[in-house]
Amino acid sequence: MSTRFLVTGGAGSIGSFVCEHLCRAGHRVIVLDHAKSLKIEHLFETGNLQFVQDSVLNRDVVGRLVDRVDVVIHLAAIADPKRYVVEPLNVLHVNLGGSLLLLDFCSRQGKKFVFASTSEICGKNQAVPWTEDADRVLGSTRINRWCYSTAKAVVEHYCYAYHQQEGLPFVVMRFFNVYGPRCDDLGQGRVIPIFLEKFLAGKPVVVHGDGRQTRAFTFIEDTAEAVVKLATTDGAVGEVYNVGSDVETSILELAETMKRVGGFDSPLEYKPHLEVFGHSYEDIPRRIPDVSRIEAAIGWRAVTDLETGLKKTIDFYRSGGGRSPG
Ligand code: UDP
Numbered sequence: 001m002s003t004r005f006l007v008t009g010g011a012g013s014i015g016s017f018v019c020e021h022l023c024r025a026g027h028r029v030i031v032l033d034h035a036k037s038l039k040i041e042h043l044f045e046t047g048n049l050q051f052v053q054d055s056v057l058n059r060d061v062v063g064r065l066v067d068r069v070d071v072v073i074h075l076a077a078i079a080d081p082k083r084y085v086v087e088p089l090n091v092l093h094v095n096l097g098g099s100l101l102l103l104d105f106c107s108r109q110g111k112k113f114v115f116a117s118t119s120e121i122c123g124k125n126q127a128v129p130w131t132e133d134a135d136r137v138l139g140s141t142r143i144n145r146w147c148y149s150t151a152k153a154v155v156e157h158y159c160y161a162y163h164q165q166e167g168l169p170f171v172v173m174r175f176f177n178v179y180g181p182r183c184d185d186l187g188q189g190r191v192i193p194i195f196l197e198k199f200l201a202g203k204p205v206v207v208h209g210d211g212r213q214t215r216a217f218t219f220i221e222d223t224a225e226a227v228v229k230l231a232t233t234d235g236a237v238g239e240v241y242n243v244g245s246d247v248e249t250s251i252l253e254l255a256e257t258m259k260r261v262g263g264f265d266s267p268l269e270y271k272p273h274l275e276v277f278g279h280s281y282e283d284i285p286r287r288i289p290d291v292s293r294i295e296a297a298i299g300w301r302a303v304t305d306l307e308t309g310l311k312k313t314i315d316f317y318r319s320g321g322g323r324s325p326g
Contacts, residue, residue: 016040123149
């Protein structure tokens with residue numbers, strides 16, 4: 001049966017893969033995104049995709065679009081640690097304000113709300129792997145890094161509250177370091193495109209701190225598959241899910257693996273976080289999910305190992321993908 005979806009941030013990296021799944025399965029999709037439609041242009045020919053270039057903060061547009069669909073997949077967000085430090089106001093406006101607007105319309109119109117949350121929620125809790133109910137361990141509100149985590153956590157609270165008091169059907173997905181083709185432009189955003197720009201140019205790759213901090217790098221196509229399954233499985237409603245690989249990789253191992261897989265020979269350099277980000281940043285030492293809940297709910301696991309995912313990512317960027325126009 002064909003369902004009507006609104007995908008905010010649908011022209012972004014994860015969004016574009018999600019839209020691919022949905023359109024090819026015969027669902028009708030409206031994308032709301034402030035960016036251009038470059039990553040989803042190939043889907044126009046399916047006849048199932050409509051693109052609206054606008055902001056999730058535009059109340060009139062958001063209200064009208066929610067009215068036209070059955071399910072909202074809310075992926076639009078600012079999710080770049082550098083921006084948490086430099087433009088916390090935008091981070092709060094978009095991640096909190098935009099989400100509350102969508103939630104309000106979904107609740108009033110009885111639409112399912114599928115929300116892209118984050119592994120940042122648990123902050124610097126070192127008791128990994130984290131279940132969805134793990135403690136949140138964050139620093140002071142003086143430290144801008146935590147504004148993103150806090151905004152996403154407030155939205156999660158709203159999801160539970162709307163569900164309990166107004167019957168809103170919701171699903172929350174906590175993403176863990178998603179990477180792959182179509183992610184940030186080279187040199188921008190998160191660690192993999194930043195490292196890759198340096199590797200491709202043969203320049204030194206800068207590891208922050210001692211490089212022993214760990215992450216669970218999750219391939220974008222695995223992530224998109226989880227999003228679609230969670231959004232379309234009735235039994236998944238009313239819960240929060242970790243969406244991530246549970247393989248722990250240090251930043252140093254990441255750099256070494258990229259070097260090996262890509263055949264690069266850039267040297268590694270080390271820089272303290274303080275020198276890179278200033279005082280309004282704190283790093284997260286370990287970040288690994290427990291994935292038993294999502295596995296039980298939809299039978300999903302991240303199946304792409306880091307080497308395979310990195311190879312596909314490096315091939316994508318090597319062949320010219322992910323370069324800023326001009
Ligand atoms: N990192 C690094 N060099 C860089 C960019 C990032 O060593 O050029 C580190 C960063 O300090 C963090 C990890 O890589 O410990 C992951 O950073 P990212 O910005 O991808 O996001 P995070 O997982 O911290 O949200």
